[in-house]
Amino acid sequence: MAVKSRKDEFFDELEIMPPVVREEYLNKKLTETVKHLYRHSPAVKMILDTAGISPGQVQTVKDLEKLPVTRKTDLLEMQKENLPYGGVAAIPLKDIERVFISPGPIYEIQPSSIKWFAKSFWAAGFRKGDVVINTFTYHMSPAGILFHEAIRDCGATVVVAGTGNTDLQIQIMKDLQVTGFVGTPSFLMTVIKRAEEMGFNLERDFSLQRAWFTGEMLPPSLRVTFENDYNIDTSQAYAVTEPGGAIAYECYKKSGMHIMDEYVVEIADPETGKQLKPGEIGEIVVTPIHNKSWGLIRFGTGDLSSYITEPCPCGRTANRITGIVGRAGDAVKVRGMFVVAKQAEQAIMSFNEVSRYQLNVGRRQHRDEMTLKIELKDKDADKAKLTEGINKKFQDTCRIKLDKIEFVEAGIISEDKQGIVDERKWE
């Protein structure tokens, strides 16, 4: 079945604001939000007072750097000390419409009309006439209901499936001629494999055209499988529950996720909280600026990414985050750049000749140095060619150069020592 074109259709005007207009827009919304929350959320008042910053001193996105990053663990502590919401709620308790529960437990309140989530599904091609199975949980967590409402806001029909029971989900998808899947990439793969085991042919027996993913990485190879082998058009979004849900989303170009204008999204150094430049890897820090009931400023997600400012051919003008490359705890800072363990591993282990590796970060003459030690499966492999290949791949992936590659004898690197070893001393 031909996939409907989803080019050149925007959900709202914000998506195509010229960058200078956006800058003003975000600054204005942020200023209003901080002022409002300072008056209504005890948590925000405490954070600003402790930092010695008055709300009037936050006029621009850059000014956010003056404030500390609040993490999930902080939120948990704040709520434990001051139940039920840790002073984060900025409206009278009787006006709270609904409460979601994240692991912790962390209690989050949300208004019941959040139109902007729909942008993400709209950009993915969901429209009236689509029948969409929502396989995110409707239990405690916001995912099920919020995505449900967003799919509805695109005009599509929602099948309230929730998680689990693969066989039943397959039957539902077939019986109801489901055209859209919403869930995780791994669950869709489970569904497809199981359907094949049950004797179905996905393209012949089902009507599935598109899939929308969040909650886990969509590996490029899996995307190719969905799109080429099964003819399913895929899109992904980045969502975090604490600051309010879907924050960035892909357009049909599938090259990075556009940041929603309902949030200020910073890529910040996880140690200092300072904002980083385009292309540099740092922590995604989120401040909702369209939800005046929830006083969360600079929420540190712990997810590492970078952002790009190049214009996107789709016409949307918002900056794009480039996907999640790891968690803040898994990165080491080398010459001012974060090297993410998982990314380094992907680059190095993409060479079949490598059996084990260790990436040592040391310091010589006040400069960080990275030495990659490698054990080979076959000691007669072409070392010069391999050195060149690994150097290039590493730099392309991690955006920083290796200083040296050493080939060591098999057995030198023990299994538990594989990975990044930080040998720097800071006396």
Ligand SMILES: [Zn+2]
């Ligand atoms: Zn785009």
